[in-house]
Amino acid sequence: MNKVKSLYIHIPFCDSICDYCDFTKFLYNKKFAKDYLKTLKRELEHYSPFFVETIYVGGGTPTSLPADDLVELLEMIKEYSGNVKEYTFEANPENLTIEKLSILKKYGINRLSIGVQTTDDKISKLINRGHSFAQVKQAVDAARKIGFDNINVDLIIGLPNVSKSMFQRDLENVVSLGVNHISCYSLTVHPNTVFYNKNVPEPTPDFARELYDFAHEFLDKNGYIHYEISNWSKPGKMSMHNLTYWRNENYYGIGLGASGYLDNKRYKNISNIQKFGVPDFVDEMEEVNLNDLRTYQLLTNLRTIFGLDLDKFKKTFNEDLLETKKNEVYELIKEKLIVVEENKIKPTYEGMMVLDQILLKLI
Numbered sequence: 001m002n003k004v005k006s007l008y009i010h011i012p013f014c015d016s017i018c019d020y021c022d023f024t025k026f027l028y029n030k031k032f033a034k035d036y037l038k039t040l041k042r043e044l045e046h047y048s049p050f051f052v053e054t055i056y057v058g059g060g061t062p063t064s065l066p067a068d069d070l071v072e073l074l075e076m077i078k079e080y081s082g083n084v085k086e087y088t089f090e091a092n093p094e095n096l097t098i099e100k101l102s103i104l105k106k107y108g109i110n111r112l113s114i115g116v117q118t119t120d121d122k123i124s125k126l127i128n129r130g131h132s133f134a135q136v137k138q139a140v141d142a143a144r145k146i147g148f149d150n151i152n153v154d155l156i157i158g159l160p161n162v163s164k165s166m167f168q169r170d171l172e173n174v175v176s177l178g179v180n181h182i183s184c185y186s187l188t189v190h191p192n193t194v195f196y197n198k199n200v201p202e203p204t205p206d207f208a209r210e211l212y213d214f215a216h217e218f219l220d221k222n223g224y225i226h227y228e229i230s231n232w233s234k235p236g237k238m239s240m241h242n243l244t245y246w247r248n249e250n251y252y253g254i255g256l257g258a259s260g261y262l263d264n265k266r267y268k269n270i271s272n273i274q275k276f277g278v279p280d281f282v283d284e285m286e287e288v289n290l291n292d293l294r295t296y297q298l299l300t301n302l303r304t305i306f307g308l309d310l311d312k313f314k315k316t317f318n319e320d321l322l323e324t325k326k327n328e329v330y331e332l333i334k335e336k337l338i339v340v341e342e343n344k345i346k347p348t349y350e351g352m353m354v355l356d357q358i359l360l361k362l363i
């Protein structure tokens with residue numbers, strides 16, 4: 001098996017359910033959580049993911065677990081975290097207490113990813129988020145006091161009733177927190193969500209683009225590198241874990257509904273909590289042939305400013321992309337969607353915003 005550097009663990013519990021959310025999640029319930037942690041332990045032991053370099057515990061809201069469950073979870077991960085360089089925990093501001101922060105610190109978590117989504121308290125209520133911006137500030141302050149200096153916050157682009165100036169305020173607010181990583185994802189309205197049932201519209205492509213343009217400029221002025229379509233970081237603070245996905249490298253995905261990629265196979269776990277681990281964990285498995293691998297390589301690598309390494313591509317696929325796609329590459333350069341430098345194809349900002357157009361030509 002190729003060296004597997006990353007481990008994702010899914011904790012599907014939340015304190016409240018947001019109106020736009022289609023992740024695999026449930027309201028926290030003590031009995032469900034205890035049973036779930038036992039099942040998760042079996043899956044962890046099955047993979048025995050020793051020697052990973054990044055661990056990402058996401059959800060759901062992992063910090064919705066009360067302190068005793070949190071300790072149980074972190075104890076089971078402990079034997080696999082000895083080699084870890086980046087250990088991220090997702091959190092919501094309202095349940096990131098001093099007690100939980102201290103537990104996370106004790107077990108070696110060195111990066112927090114806080115779900116903020118909006119800094120406007122009225123909008124926060126409207127989408128059924130359980131926190132105010134004052135609580136976000138408190139959570140970030142508390143995290144710093146406990147010794148966390150690597151913090152990401154998530155925002156959503158295009159929430160209903162959020163004007164351009166309100167989004168600008170969101171960015172100003174999160175920059176004022178001094179966090180070193182910011183993710184901004186454009187709203188997608190999924191079936192089986194409250195937004196979908198209420199016919200909430202997604203932002204128009206033009207409006208979303210206007211907001212991305214603003215974020216791109218504003219965050220650049222404030223020292224953040226726009227290194228992936230929806231992600232910005234201070235120098236040296238890019239998400240190592242997510243870079244595994246964007247380099248199209250192998251990772252373990254553990255927990256309800258989690259996805260993984262091991263040994264040329266992509267898998268998706270069962271999402272039904274009653275069926276999860278009785279006895280199977282995996283729901284779907286897809287063999288990745290060379291042609292699919294080529295597609296994934298382009299799809300993932302071209303999302304970031306690091307782009308696609310042409311030497312590596314040639315070694316893997318026995319294909320010189322500058323020869324086989326000579327005309328297309330030339331057109332894309334002329335349209336200022338890519339640049340070719342250091343033997344890499346790198347998307348420009350414009351290119352990242354219209355990635356599909358690049359992929360259509362190169363796949």
Ligand code: SF4
Pocket residue numbers: 013014015016017018021022023025059060061092115
């Ligand atoms: S807290 Fe996160 S996972 Fe939970 S409902 Fe809200 S968006 Fe979904």
